[in-house]
Amino acid sequence: MEHVYRKLKNEEKTKLNNFLKAKIGDLETEKRELVGVFGQTGAGKSSLINAVIGVKNLLPSGDVRACTSVMIKVEANTKNSKFEAEIEFISKEDWKDELWYVDRILKDGAQKEEGDDYGGGDTGEKLTAVYGEEWKNMSPDDLMDKKWFKEIPEFLQNREEGKKILTFESARELSAKLVKYTKSDSTGQDGDIKRFYWPLIKCVTVRVPHNDLLQHVTLVDLPGNGDYNKSRDKMWKEIVGCCSTVWIVTEIKRAASDAEAWDILENASSLMGNGGECQQVHFICTKSDFITDLDVNSAAEVRAAIFKRNREAKEAVMTNFRKKHKINKHFSEECFKVFTVSSKEFLKRKRLEPEDTEIPKLQEFLQELDDSHSDTVNYVFGALGIISLIHGARYSKVAGQTERVHTQLQTTLREELDKIRKALGEVYMDFKKCLTEGVEKSKDSCEKKLNSVLFPTLKGKNRGFHKTLKYVVENNGTYKPKKGKTMNMNEKLSSHLTDSINEKFRKTFPNERQCEPFNGVIKAFSLQTERLIQQNKAVELQLTFLKTEEEKIKTKLNKLIRERKKMIYGSLVQTIEDCMKSCYEKAATFSGPGMLNNMRSTVECHVRGSKNIMFEQAKKILLQNLTNLEGEILKMLNKTLTESVELSFKMDHSTIPDVSAEYDMVKKKYDMLKSSPEGEI
C-alpha cells in the first residue's frame, strides 16, 4: 500500500487523490491486548509472568523481603534483540507535593505510630527508601537537591515526566538492575542496595526480544498495595480500565479465603467491568506443587495430593465467586475461570509434567489473544477496498448505471441512519427511566449510606479513625490503606445510581467482543452493497470499496463506544465527587481537638443540603454524555459514508494512476486469507 501511496503522490492533488491517500494512512495495523496481573505481595506474580512468557529470570522474584512496588509492563521488543527497561518517573512536582505533605503532617504534631499510614502507602517509608534515614532532619527543599538524584538525572530533567532507558544482553542482567527501581525493602536488610527508587517511578516497561506470545499482548504486573501518589493512582486506574483480561493471583493454600485477593477484585470490578473493557477474569492459584502433608511420600502420592487439592481449590473459588455480588454483577460465570498453576514445576519438572502445572493453558490463552490473523484480514480487506476504488475509477465509465446506484445508496443511507437514530433514542429513554428511580432511592437513603462511612463499626479499632477520615477528605473522598479495604465515599453515595443502571449498561455495552453494543443496531446497519453488486456488476469495484468502508467505520465506532462507555459509566461517581469537593476541602482544614466531629458534621450537612441536586445532576450528566455519544455515532456514519459514496460515484478520472498489478495482488491475498481462516499470507 506504500507503493500505491507513492503513485498517488506523483499525481496531481485532487480531492479524490487526497481522499485516497488519507484512507491508506488510516489503515490500521496495530492492536494491543492488555492483561493485568493483580495479587498481593509474594503471591507469585513475577514467577508466573516469567514462566508463562518462557523467560526464566526476567522479573526479579524469589526474594521474600523485597516486594514489587511499581507497575511493570512486559511486552515484546520489536526494534532489536536486546532486553530493554524503560523507566518512567513521576513528575518533580508530584514528588515535591509528597515531601510537603509529610512535612506538614510532622509539623502538625502527628507522631508516627506503629502501623501508621501517612495517607496510604506510608509516605515515611517512601522517603526512607529514597533518602535513607537522613530525610528526617531535612526540609522538603533540601530533599529536592540534585545530589540525591545523581543516579537518576532523568528524574530532574525539565520535561514533565522523565524517562530512563536501560538495555541489556540478557534477562538476568536486566532483572538484577531492575530491583533498585521496582522493589521495596521495608526491612532494610538488603545490604547491596542503599537506595530504592520505586517511590519516584510511575511505571516500568520491560521489553523482551524474540517473544512470540507478546507481539500483540502486554502483561502488566499491578501491585495491589495502596498508594496515595496521584499520578501513579491515575495510571493504575487507566491501566485497569484498559485490561481485556485480568489475572488475580493468589497462593493455592488460601485461594478461596484470601481476603486481600478478593478485595482487590471487588474494588476493581466496576473499573474493569462496566467502567472498563475486561472480558475475562482468571483466578490463578499459584504454588500448586507446595504440599506440606507429611503422610504423602511417593511421587504418585504427591501428584494425587496435588490434583485433589487443585480440584478442591477450583470448587471453593467458584463457590466464593457466586457469593460475591460486587464482582458477579459485572462478570458472568462464563467470564470467570480458575487455574491452578505451579511456575516452579513448569521449569523444574520434578513432581509434575508441564501440562499438570496449567501454565501451558495460560500460554495457549495468550497465544489466542496474540493472534494477529484478524488484524491481517482487516488490513487486507481495507486495502482491497481502497485499491478497488482506484482501479474502478480508472476503468468503469457506465454513466447511467452509476447515477442510479448512487441515488439508491443515498436513499439506503438515509433510511439506515433513521433506524439507528430510533434505536439509540430508545436506549436513552431506558436509561432515563432507570436513573430516575436511582435518583429517588439515592435521595431516600444517602444519609444512611454516608453514616456507614462516617461511623464504621470497627469493633475497638476506632482509635485512629480521625486520621483515616482526614485522609479520606484530603484525598477527595477515597482512601487506600496499605492493608484492608479501600474506602470510597463517592462510590458509596452513588451506589444506588450505579446499581440502577448496572444490568442495562452491561447489556447495552457488553465487554465481550463477540457481543454487539446498542443491542446490535450498528452491526445491523447496511448499505446493502452485496445485493447492489449482484445487480450492478459494472460498478462492482466502487461497491466493494463502500463495503470495506462500511466495515471499517463500524470497527471504528465499536472502538469509540468502548472508550466512551467507560467515561459515561464513570461520570456518575465523578459528578458526585465534583459535588462533594467543596465539603472535602472544608473538612480537611480541621485539626486538633474536635477534628473528627467537625469533619463528620461538615460532610453530613453538605450531603443533607445538596441531596436534592447532586443525584439529579449525576443523572443529567450521564444522559448528556450518552446523547453526545449517540450524536457522534450518527455524525461519523453519515459523514464517512456520504463522502465515500460521493467520491466513488462522482469522481474525476484524469488523475488516477494505474494500479492493475497491485489490485490483482491484493485480491489474490484477500481470497487466500478468506479461504484459510487461520492461514498465513
Ligand SMILES: Nc1nc2c(ncn2[C@@H]2O[C@H](COP(=O)(O)OP(=O)(O)OP(=O)(O)O)[C@@H](O)[C@H]2O)c(=O)[nH]1
Ligand atoms: N513452591 C513454589 N514457590 C513459588 C512458586 N511461584 C513462586 N514461588 C515463590 O514464592 C515467592 C514469591 O514469588 P514472586 O514471584 O516473587 O511473587 P510476587 O507476587 O511477584 O511478589 P512481589 O514481587 O512481592 O509482588 C518466591 O520465593 C518464589 O520462589 C511456585 O510455583 N511454587
